[in-house]
Amino acid sequence: MTLFVYTAAALAEIGGCFAFWSWLRLGRSALWLALGLPSLALFAILLAQSPAAQAGRAYAAYGGVYILASLAWLWAVEGARPDRYDVLGAMVCLLGAAIILWAPRPA
Numbered sequence: 001m002t003l004f005v006y007t008a009a010a011l012a013e014i015g016g017c018f019a020f021w022s023w024l025r026l027g028r029s030a031l032w033l034a035l036g037l038p039s040l041a042l043f044a045i046l047l048a049q050s051p052a053a054q055a056g057r058a059y060a061a062y063g064g065v066y067i068l069a070s071l072a073w074l075w076a077v078e079g080a081r082p083d084r085y086d087v088l089g090a091m092v093c094l095l096g097a098a099i100i101l102w103a104p105r106p107a
Contacts, residue, residue, distance in 0.1 A: 005049045061097045061101035
């Protein structure tokens with residue numbers, strides 16, 4: 001369930017931010033913001049569903065998933081294939097996120 005929540009949150013955040021990117025950097029219509037703002041709100045709602053007990057830990061663990069999803073977006077939407085350094089960096093981040101989220105801690 002955790003991976004689903006983080007993946008859905010990442011897609012909502014990236015989609016919302018890409019709407020702003022499209023408007024500001026690509027010269028697209030401001031109507032893109034009508035899609036971007038609700039997407040960013042959905043991101044916040046989804047991230048609040050994290051099983052982490054503290055918000056900061058949830059956000060830190062989410063960061064690794066966000067990085068991987070961003071590289072998938074780079075490839076699927078923007079047509080630029082991630083290189084080996086992108087993939088290596090994402091793997092390091094995912095390992096760090098897993099340690100942060102699932103490390104045994106006293107209750």
